[in-house]
Amino acid sequence: MRVVQSAEDLLFRQEARDWLAANVPGERRPHETGDAQRAFDVDWRRRQYDGGWGHIAWPRAYGGRGLPVARQLIWYEECARARAPAYTNNCCFVGLSHAGPTIIARGDDAQKAFHLPRILSGDAVWCQGFSEPGAGSDLAGVRTRGVIDGDSLVISGQKIWTSYAIYAQFQELLIRTDPDSTRHDGLTFVICDMSAPGVEIRPIRNIAGGSDFCEVFYDEVRLPLTAVVGGVGAGWDVAMSLLAFERGAASFPVAMEIAARVEELLEYVESKRPSIEGAGWRESALGARLAAVRADAAALKSMVYLLIARDAGPAEGSYVRLFLSELEQRVSALAMDLLGPEGLEKASLGGWPRRYLDDFKTTIAAGTSQIQRNIIGERILGLPKGGARR
Amino acid sequence: MIDLGLSDDQRQIVDGVVALLQENCPVSRLRPSAAPSDVHRRLAEWGWFGAALPEHDGGLGLGVAEEVLLYFEAGRFLLSPSVLATTLAARLTGGDERKALCAGDRRAALVLSLGGDEAYCIDGAGAQVLIAIRTDEIVILPAEAFSGEPVVGLDETVALERGRLDHGLRRGGERTHVGVLLGAAMLAGVSRAVCDLAVDYAKVREQFGQPIGAFQAIKHLCADMGLNAYAAEAQVKAAAAAAASTPRDAAFQIAAAAATAMAAARANGSIAIQVHGGIGFTAEADVHVYLKRAHLLSGVLGGLEEQHRWLLNCPPPQMA
Ligand SMILES: Cc1cc2nc3c(=O)[nH]c(=O)nc-3n(C[C@H](O)[C@H](O)[C@H](O)COP(=O)(O)OP(=O)(O)OC[C@H]3O[C@@H](n4cnc5c(N)ncnc54)[C@H](O)[C@@H]3O)c2cc1C
Numbered sequence: 001m002r003v004v005q006s007a008e009d010l011l012f013r014q015e016a017r018d019w020l021a022a023n024v025p026g027e028r029r030p031h032e033t034g035d036a037q038r039a040f041d042v043d044w045r046r047r048q049y050d051g052g053w054g055h056i057a058w059p060r061a062y063g064g065r066g067l068p069v070a071r072q073l074i075w076y077e078e079c080a081r082a083r084a085p086a087y088t089n090n091c092c093f094v095g096l097s098h099a100g101p102t103i104i105a106r107g108d109d110a111q112k113a114f115h116l117p118r119i120l121s122g123d124a125v126w127c128q129g130f131s132e133p134g135a136g137s138d139l140a141g142v143r144t145r146g147v148i149d150g151d152s153l154v155i156s157g158q159k160i161w162t163s164y165a166i167y168a169q170f171q172e173l174l175i176r177t178d179p180d181s182t183r184h185d186g187l188t189f190v191i192c193d194m195s196a197p198g199v200e201i202r203p204i205r206n207i208a209g210g211s212d213f214c215e216v217f218y219d220e221v222r223l224p225l226t227a228v229v230g231g232v233g234a235g236w237d238v239a240m241s242l243l244a245f246e247r248g249a250a251s252f253p254v255a256m257e258i259a260a261r262v263e264e265l266l267e268y269v270e271s272k273r274p275s276i277e278g279a280g281w282r283e284s285a286l287g288a289r290l291a292a293v294r295a296d297a298a299a300l301k302s303m304v305y306l307l308i309a310r311d312a313g314p315a316e317g318s319y320v321r322l323f324l325s326e327l328e329q330r331v332s333a334l335a336m337d338l339l340g341p342e343g344l345e346k347a348s349l350g351g352w353p354r355r356y357l358d359d360f361k362t363t364i365a366a367g368t369s370q371i372q373r374n375i376i377g378e379r380i381l382g383l384p385k386g387g388a389r390r
Numbered sequence: 391m392i393d394l395g396l397s398d399d400q401r402q403i404v405d406g407v408v409a410l411l412q413e414n415c416p417v418s419r420l421r422p423s424a425a426p427s428d429v430h431r432r433l434a435e436w437g438w439f440g441a442a443l444p445e446h447d448g449g450l451g452l453g454v455a456e457e458v459l460l461y462f463e464a465g466r467f468l469l470s471p472s473v474l475a476t477t478l479a480a481r482l483t484g485g486d487e488r489k490a491l492c493a494g495d496r497r498a499a500l501v502l503s504l505g506g507d508e509a510y511c512i513d514g515a516g517a518q519v520l521i522a523i524r525t526d527e528i529v530i531l532p533a534e535a536f537s538g539e540p541v542v543g544l545d546e547t548v549a550l551e552r553g554r555l556d557h558g559l560r561r562g563g564e565r566t567h568v569g570v571l572l573g574a575a576m577l578a579g580v581s582r583a584v585c586d587l588a589v590d591y592a593k594v595r596e597q598f599g600q601p602i603g604a605f606q607a608i609k610h611l612c613a614d615m616g617l618n619a620y621a622a623e624a625q626v627k628a629a630a631a632a633a634a635s636t637p638r639d640a641a642f643q644i645a646a647a648a649a650t651a652m653a654a655a656r657a658n659g660s661i662a663i664q665v666h667g668g669i670g671f672t673a674e675a676d677v678h679v680y681l682k683r684a685h686l687l688s689g690v691l692g693g694l695e696e697q698h699r700w701l702l703n704c705p706p707p708q709m710a
Contacts, residue, residue, distance in 0.1 A: 001393065001394055001395070001396060001397075001400065001455040001458075001459075001627055001630055001631050001634075002392070002393055002455065002631050002634060002635060003391075003392050003393075003631045003632060003634070003635040003636050004391055004392070004393045005635075005636075069391075070391040070393075073391045074391070259706075263706050266702075282699060282702045282703075283699070287698070287702060288695065288698050290702065291649065291697075291698030291699070291701045291702050292649065292653075292698065294646065294701055294702070295625075295645070295646040295649035295650050295653075295697075295698075295701055296621075296650070298625060298628070298642070298643065298646035298650075298707070299621040299622075299624060299625040299646060299650045300621075301628070302392070302394070302621075302624035302625045302627065302628035303620060303621055303624040303625075305391060305392045305393070305394045305624065305627075305628060306394045306620070306623065306624040306627065308391075308394075309393060309394040309395035310394075310395075319616070319617055319620045319621075322613075322617060323617055323620075323621060370606075370610070372613075373609065373610040373613035373614070374606070374609065374610075374613075376612075376613035376616050376617065377603070377609035377610065377612050377613045377616075378609070380616060381589045381603075381612055381613070381616050382589075382593070383589065383592060383593060383601070383603035383604065383608075383609050383612060384593070384600070384601050384603055384604040385604065386604045386605065386606055386609070
């Protein structure tokens with residue numbers, strides 16, 4: 001229980017701050033889905049990679065810096081402070097925050113050597129093919145089939161809600177390879193080359209106006225067996241390690257970003273509110289909500305530190321994930337109320353109204369809030385499973 | 391970053407304190423039917439009141455981080471706010487008075503201003519010293535500064551008096567947020583303990599042929615309690631770390647801790663009553679005491695709005 005801040009940490013922080021000051025793009029990320037948006041995300045990734053900031057904690061052999069998690073957090077914090085492009089809402093997110101870590105944990109040497117540097121440099125964009133029309137919260141209901149044919153897997157079926165499928169070269173694909181299996185057995189995790197013949201992608205328009213999540217259809221798509229991660233039949237286990245990253249470490253940069261966003265709202269109110277209703281805004285109901293989210297944002301960061309310190313197994317990430325996703329919605333709902341009538345225009349105040357709409361996804365993607373509460377209840381607090389869920 | 395792990399020493403301290411409190415202060419001592427008990431002397435013998443004071447003053451020579459861990463447990467075991475008052479009084483005094491406070495020979499009690507010269511005094515019997523916690527200041531007064539009459543308190547496990555406080559008798563104070571920090575730690579402990587109590591109940595109480603914790607409606611209430619307790623513990627520990635080593639950020643982190651812990655304790659106390667059903671509405675069950683204690687401690691710390699005001703006035707923390 002102490003603040004750890006070595007001389008090296010301070011130097012690292014300064015180095016990060018200087019580099020970011022010189023390199024964070026001046027223009028905003030295009031909000032329309034399309035080539036310009038993809039280029040923006042990939043260019044920013046490339047710039048970080050070329051500058052030596054590809055990844056702070058990944059091993060050097062794969063293009064990371066091999067530094068401890070403390071430095072990683074400093075980097076995220078400085079990125080947030082510098083208002084660098086966000087980690088989520090960025091097509092490199094899937095590769096960085098879960099495909100990469102999963103390959104590091106479960107991949108073979110060839111997979112590591114090929115994929116990890118490409119993820120860091122932005123040469124390869126990834127997407128996640130888990131959900132299907134019939135398998136959302138109940139992921140074990142996956143039905144997309146994979147048939148082993150010689151040294152290939154032949155895949156047929158459909159995925160849905162695949163974020164950034166239109167941008168991606170590779171996909172984390174969860175399929176059923178044992179036709180006689182049900183539920184968790186008989187699944188396989190395979191890296192799908194999105195340019196393989198038989199892959200068809202159809203974007204879906206979302207409530208915020210983007211169309212970066214897609215339906216993906218597979219018509220006898222042939223993938224080499226060498227693309228399987230963790231072995232045929234081990235798919236559920238690999239998918240669970242992936243979800244632990246998605247619900248755990250993937251939250252770290254976002255926690256830093258939320259705190260910075262709350263400060264942004266405070267600055268806005270400081271600059272605007274006094275002229276409207278005098279300096280007494282702090283005493284108003286909106287002032288109280290601002291204070292509450294400021295406290296929550298501080299607590300979220302502290303929860304990240306507690307998660308790291310306790311190292312108590314994958315389920316605890318659900319605390320951070322649940323708190324984070326609901327806090328993001330509270331913050332953007334508050335922004336709407338602060339904006340007043342200007343909230344009726346999507347682009348107001350740097351796009352907060354658009355973000356407000358977009359943030360409805362946070363309690364659905366990566367496991368809904370209800371599923372996170374099930375996990376907390378059963379796997380952290382030890383409550384019995386309900387009758388209907390087996 | 392902030393390392394929120396405990397050192398081996400800290401772990402030992404927590405284990406020792408939990409054993410002490412389990413033996414001497416089970417929460418059942420607060421039931422209406424239980425015989426009155428006084429744990430002040432036992433705590434003094436353990437070294438509680440001088441935990442963070444130098445050894446030559448009768449203290450244990452620990453730091454504020456360790457003291458926060460003690461107060462988390464104090465919250466879990468629902469120790470009287472007078473314990474906090476005595477710790478703070480020992481910090482503010484010196485010489486023989488400090489030694490007497492550490493030894494348990496003199497005691498302090500908390501007073502809570504109602505505006506003007508009206509105030510409440512909590513568990514004032516036997517106290518020679520009074521403590522008032524303002525967010526950035528702790529005020530110390532002699533017991534004679536307060537004169538009041540008993541009133542029926544929301545939290546019947548403490549004695550509440552209402553009366554007049556003569557601020558003119560004030561003996562100087564200390565400009566520090568540590569009172570709020572330790573109070574926030576107690577609230578975080580309350581949040582955790584009442585969550586555990588309700589979750590344990592949800593595992594054993596059966597209806598419709600299964601434990602009520604298997605029903606998602608109950609499970610999700612429990613998950614919310616777990617989340618609230620986790621957030622409060624995390625932020626209180628981060629604030630303790632800041633208080634110990636980055637004073638510039640301490641005010642922000644402590645206000646955020648107080649706000650988070652107040653909200654968590656209040657919410658968890660309320661949810662836990664619902665999870666218990668009818669028994670949760672009885673005086674004999676322990677669960678209501680946690681909710682009442684959440685209100686009492688929040689009041690002592692100036693209330694949620696006061697902490698929100700503070701937080702809005704702090705610059706953002708420099709380092710996380
Ligand atoms: C913006 C966005 C991006 C996404 N990106 C991807 C992606 O890249 N790759 C991918 O594979 N998937 C992705 N998803 C899919 C996401 O993981 C699923 O939407 C999510 O798991 C919920 O599944 P569902 O949509 O089928 O809803 P359902 O599972 O049908 O849920 C509907 C409602 O029922 C509730 N519910 C379901 N089961 C339970 C239960 N056991 N207990 C209590 N309540 C329950 C849910 O909480 C929800 O409120 C994305 C989703 C969104 C919104």
